[in-house]
Amino acid sequence: MDQNQPTTATEAKPSKNQRGRFCDGFKMFLAALSLSYICKALGGIIMKSSITQIERRFDISSSVAGVIDGGFEIGNLFVIVFVSYFGSRLHRPKIIGIGCFIMGAGSILTALPHFFMGYYRYSKEEYSNPSENSTSSFSTCSAYESPSLNGTAPEIMGKGCGKESGSNMWMYVLMGNMLRGIGETPIAPLGISYIDDFAKEGTSSFYLGALHAIAMIGPIIGFVLGSLFAKMYVDIGFVDLSTIRITPKDARWVGAWWLGFLVAGTLSIISSIPFFFLPKIPNEPEEKRKASKSVYMLKTNEDKSQAASLTGHGQTVTGTVTGFFRSLKSLFTNRLYVIFLFMTLLQISSFIGYFTYIFKYIEQQYGQSASQANVIIGVITIPMMATGMLAGGYIIKKFKFTLVGIAKFSFFTSALSFVFYLLYFALTCENKPVAGITLTYEGNYPVTSHLDVPLSHCNSDCNCDESQWEPVCGSNGVTYTSPCLAGCKSFSGHTKPTVFHNCTCVEETGLQKSNFSASLGECPRDTGCTRKYYMFVAVQLMDSFSVAFGSTAFIMLIVRIVQPELKSLAMGFHSLFIRALGGILAPIYFGALIDRTCLKWSMTSCGARGSCRLYNSVLFGNSYLGLSAILKSLALILYIVLISAMKKKYEGANPKSTENGKKALDDANLESLSSNGHSVPPAGADGETHI
Secondary structure (H helix, E strand, C coil), X not given: CCCCCCCCHHHHCCCHHHHHHHHHHHHHHHHHHHHHHHHHHHHHHHHHHHHHHHHHHCCCCHHHHXXXXXHHHHHHHHHHHHHHHHHHHCCHHHHHHHHHHHHHHHHHHHHHHHHCCCCCCCCCCCCCCCCCCXXXXXXXXXXXXXXXXXXXXXXXXXXXXXCCCCCCCHHHHHHHHHHHHHHHCCHHHHHHHHHHHHCCXXXXXXXXXXXXXXXXXHHHHHHHHHHHHHHCECCCCCCCHHHCCCCCCCCCCCECHHHHHHHHHHHHHHHHHHHHHCCCCCCHHHHHHHHCCCCCCCCCHHHHHHHHHHHCCCCHHHHCHHHHHHHHHHHHCCHHHHHHHHHHHHHHHHXXXXXXXXXXXXXXXXXXXXXXXXXXXXXXXXXXXHHHHHHHHHHHHHHCCCHHHHHHHHHHHHHHHHHHHHHHHHHCXXXXXXXXXXXXXXXXXXXXXXXXXXXXXXXXXXXXXXXXXCCEEECCCCEECCCCCCCCCEEECCCCCCEEECCHHHHCCXXXXXXXXXXXXXXXXXXXXXXXXXXXXXXXXXXXXXXXXXXXXXXXHHHHCCCHHHHHHHHHHHHHHXXXXXXXXXXXXXXXXXXXXXXXXXXXXXXXXXXXXEECHHHHHHHHHHHHHHHHHHHHHHHHHHHHHHHHHHHHCCCCHHHHHHHHCCHHHHHHHHCCCCCCCCCCCCCCCCC
């Protein structure tokens, strides 16, 4: 565009009162929008970091947990079309304020089931009120007791079926997440378009960069809170914590997941208040002048002719059904846009699926607690990603890449990330030694199948409930699914730590000890797996940096490969497409694949299958990492196809296109990154556009 167009004196020099009103109102809007960005990022991270806790609390599978996580995108899709095409005509600050309030209400609704479900029971032995010392008895081995004492009595099976964690209360969490998605929708598109309309010439890119940099505070706070609340027992404040025998590293542990949603919801509601006091239009002359900008430096003569045919109908392009379908046809016949659409679907689906279950992966693969997983992902990875984003943006500005150059840079960073990602496969651990699942009950020999492992003479007369999950770690380093199946005759310690004695199955391993004991909880991972965990963290840092390094280029591509008049529609449809097929579906099919690697399922009080207690570590790692790697590799292939097509169009067809491409990527034009806010989530985002 020609930035040297003459302007009227009124437009060039608004009065002092006008400048004051503009400055104050605009700065207030920036401050309010920054807070709302922090809140929506905080809410998204709280949900991601709580998925494993929610799965255990409601006794649901990973695929159902994926449905809950995808609820955000479902809610977003309900109103995204309305926001994309009609939001800019309304009072944008008030619409954003309403969105923040709805987003906060959704977070609070997500937490409400906790207060109506009763107490969480991590053991079948908890028959009475958890505030009492109800876990003072364990199902130890006794050949003289009837099976009903150590098994699951019928009256226990039917007790509180409707209120137990396996009920349909998780649907309220899903509805809360959907409501949060509805509320989040207008924040980015209307907020960024407001900045684009009323910022001074050439400063939009600065404001957008500052906005996204400030938004990084949200994920950091979210991970810190997630780590803190994961250490707290779910019923903290309602039960006597001295009676809780499990620790945060236990597969049955559920942290205070609901506290994070209450905090995020309250802050979101508070962030909505300033928007209701902001003006619709802070500076009318500036708006008219900015609205008059309609010409980019078009790349080819074909672009010019298509733009002329679209703009010739004036407002009918966006105001009538005929213009809308004509615009859609123009998009779908744009080969570069279609290739980019499917390429980003593969790349973002890979990341969404990976990021949704990364906390579960760290817990199951390396034996780390949810709290430690939050610290690793948040405190270490997020700053590295922020550094990568800044470095990538600087590189693009420094070397003034053409459009093809930006695509090549984005491909290079994606390929580098893929190389680092492949290193994860070498860092998976062997299966945990668990008697009756991966080993025989004597703990000496591996089993060919984890299904129906026969009892041994060390526990065959103990009348044990084989479906029970009350893991104990024997002094031989083998985990047993219950004290009874370990052949333990007695225990000591009515408070933590609890130790079981005279465990006959532990004795069968041939240990030269007089006291064959076991302690409550799973055995820790061996030193070799622990070393792999530290190497995993190092690779995670490099991978995160390389992904973020190319995120700016990744975002810029979509606004450069379509005609300027179709930019808003292109980003709106892209967001719709990615959310529908990536944000909603990716957590579900990733979760379904992870479910297939489960070795031991919990049983609800109603006798139904609940959440998974133990996974096949090798199969989990290969399946989880493998699916993401396949999606990434397919995306890289489409990257090559895209670059080849771009070369033919911009470098082969028009010798001047390279020069035009450079001009189109100057600093002033960076404000068009998100004119309607539906920017492509960087390959380090989780599908919710909060960072």
